Amino acid sequence: MPVATTAASHAALSPTRRLDPAAAAIELVDVHFAYDTREILKGITMSVPRGKIVAIMGASGSGKTTILRLIGGQLKPASGEVLVGGQSVPDLEPDALYALRRRCGMLFQFGALFTDMSVFENIAFPMREHTELPEEIIRDLVLMKLHAVGLRGAAQLMPSELSGGMGRRVALARAIALDPMLVMYDEPFAGLDPISLGIVGQLIRRLNDALGITSVVVTHDVYESLKMVDQLYFVSEGTIVASGTPEEVRASTDPYVRQFVDGAPDGPVAFHYPAPSYRDSLFADVDA
Amino acid sequence: MAIEALGDLGQGLRRLGGAVTGGIAWLGYAARFMVAIIWHSPAAFRRLHLTLREIYFSGVLSLVIILTSGLFVGMVLSLQGYEVLVRYGADEQLGILVALSLVKELGPVLAGLLFASRAGSAITAEIGLMKATEQLSAMEMMAVDPIARVVAPRFWAGVISMPLLAALFSALGIFGAYLIGVRILGVDAGAFWGQMQAGVKVWPDVSNGIIKSLVFGTAVSLIAVLDGYDAKPTAEGVSSATTRTVVVSSLAILALDFVLTVFMFRGIGS
Numbered sequence: 001m002p003v004a005t006t007a008a009s010h011a012a013l014s015p016t017r018r019l020d021p022a023a024a025a026i027e028l029v030d031v032h033f034a035y036d037t038r039e040i041l042k043g044i045t046m047s048v049p050r051g052k053i054v055a056i057m058g059a060s061g062s063g064k065t066t067i068l069r070l071i072g073g074q075l076k077p078a079s080g081e082v083l084v085g086g087q088s089v090p091d092l093e094p095d096a097l098y099a100l101r102r103r104c105g106m107l108f109q110f111g112a113l114f115t116d117m118s119v120f121e122n123i124a125f126p127m128r129e130h131t132e133l134p135e136e137i138i139r140d141l142v143l144m145k146l147h148a149v150g151l152r153g154a155a156q157l158m159p160s161e162l163s164g165g166m167g168r169r170v171a172l173a174r175a176i177a178l179d180p181m182l183v184m185y186d187e188p189f190a191g192l193d194p195i196s197l198g199i200v201g202q203l204i205r206r207l208n209d210a211l212g213i214t215s216v217v218v219t220h221d222v223y224e225s226l227k228m229v230d231q232l233y234f235v236s237e238g239t240i241v242a243s244g245t246p247e248e249v250r251a252s253t254d255p256y257v258r259q260f261v262d263g264a265p266d267g268p269v270a271f272h273y274p275a276p277s278y279r280d281s282l283f284a285d286v287d288a
Numbered sequence: 289m290a291i292e293a294l295g296d297l298g299q300g301l302r303r304l305g306g307a308v309t310g311g312i313a314w315l316g317y318a319a320r321f322m323v324a325i326i327w328h329s330p331a332a333f334r335r336l337h338l339t340l341r342e343i344y345f346s347g348v349l350s351l352v353i354i355l356t357s358g359l360f361v362g363m364v365l366s367l368q369g370y371e372v373l374v375r376y377g378a379d380e381q382l383g384i385l386v387a388l389s390l391v392k393e394l395g396p397v398l399a400g401l402l403f404a405s406r407a408g409s410a411i412t413a414e415i416g417l418m419k420a421t422e423q424l425s426a427m428e429m430m431a432v433d434p435i436a437r438v439v440a441p442r443f444w445a446g447v448i449s450m451p452l453l454a455a456l457f458s459a460l461g462i463f464g465a466y467l468i469g470v471r472i473l474g475v476d477a478g479a480f481w482g483q484m485q486a487g488v489k490v491w492p493d494v495s496n497g498i499i500k501s502l503v504f505g506t507a508v509s510l511i512a513v514l515d516g517y518d519a520k521p522t523a524e525g526v527s528s529a530t531t532r533t534v535v536v537s538s539l540a541i542l543a544l545d546f547v548l549t550v551f552m553f554r555g556i557g558s
Binding site for chain 1: 417418421422423425426428429430431432433437
């Protein structure tokens with residue numbers, strides 16, 4: 001089955017053929033977003049099924065992280081719907097938005113660990129903020145979360161003492177501290193060595209399945225994503241240009257998907273930033 | 289020629305208008321930010337350890353520079369004051385001269401300037417770096433309001449620390465003046481302390497100093513947290529926000545000092 005591309009993907013995910021709301025953890029319908037006059041998203045429509053891992057891939061600046069920020073309610077779309085668990089995120093009052101966020105976790109690109117707190121304190125932070133649990137229970141829960149990511153022995157280290165991969169795993173433990181229904185990952189593999197990258201990828205899959213959560217992964221890493229996700233969306237210039245399962249993506253002949261999967265320097269995503277012709281630039285003085 | 293001049297004038301007016309509206313917009317933003325801090329302050333005070341921790345960083349860690357500066361300012365003031373007063377045979381007035389200068393003016397102003405340089409810049413840099421490393425975003429995504437958790441405790445720590453630091457600055461300044469005036473220059477100790485006791489009133493002298501230091505503390509803290517929160521999330525953005533905090537806070541202290549002194553002076557006269 002070929003990967004859904006451009007118009008086809010839009011047809012497959014058009015509002016009339018959206019997933020059953022009970023089955024979709026997240027739905028974006030014809031979402032537009034702009035920073036001032038710079039249009040970032042131009043009609044994004046996508047669904048994330050409950051309990052699945054969905055990757056959003058695309059070149060830098062294509063609007064992937066913006067999608068995560070819209071889902072988390074940190075940004076509001078210019079138009080379109082952003083639904084999480086059936087709730088329209090842009091329409092939520094601050095209290096309701098914070099209540100929703102308590103059921104979500106997010107792993108930031110470089111972990112975003114609180115640098116003035118130890119690893120233990122970082123993971124205990126959301127528990128202390130949102131629960132009245134006694135310290136003994138918090139201690140046990142933190143150690144369980146750290147054990148799940150293989151860093152129980154690093155509980156007393158400070159973030160500055162962690163390697164990049166360890167930091168990302170601590171951030172992952174913090175993201176699942178309150179047993180969320182949804183976890184969002186912003187470039188979880190960026191800057192990691194192959195071993196750490198494999199560990200983080202495996203942890204995302206394992207935690208997703210063990211805890212029954214839904215995961216959205218924004219990443220550039222095609223190889224790792226194809227190993228662990230259930231579905232991929234390709235974003236380019238603010239639109240979804242292709243989507244499908246890992247098998248469909250591997251078999252795809254779509255030029256954009258091929259360029260991304262093969263890492264080709266030129267193709268639908270041009271090597272050169274838009275500019276006047278080379279000749280005109282070089283001989284501008286002579287011609288004048 | 290005339291058209292060009294008109295064009296330049298138009299551009300100049302446009303720039304001036306832009307600067308004025310930009311300044312008004314910034315004031316409006318700062319006022320809204322202040323309201324947000326006050327709105328979230330009960331949450332910050334419920335967890336008092338957050339504010340106490342910031343008082344330690346802003347206040348206690350500023351003690352060395354504040355006490356040292358106070359001591360030296362007092363000693364210099366004593367030397368300079370003695371030189372003038374002794375010409376008129378009024379060297380026994382040294383105590384009251386030093387005390388009033390420090391309590392009403394130099395204590396709050398110099399402690400405020402030092403506080404802006406040490407604690408204000410540190411607050412801006414810390415909040416700015418938290419923003420640049422997405423720690424504030426992470427907090428928001430964990431349903432924790434950064435204004436309640438990060439900004440409000442630092443703001444109130446500054447407001448509380450500043451009058452205490454100014455008082456300590458003045459106290460050490462007076463002690464420095466005593467060392468120089470009484471111990472070295474030979475002013476009578478009884479006259480030094482007696483004149484000071486008789487001449488320095490709790491109201492208006494000491495209270496004026498307290499009011500000034502409270503106002504300076506509020507201004508410096510607000511500028512520091514606002515600049516940090518509003519910093520561009522880059523190395524350059526944090527660096528320029530930190531510089532801006534020191535410059536704007538210092539100018540604000542001097543301007544506010546003048547305004548407050550005018551009002552307090554009138555108060556005494558009437």
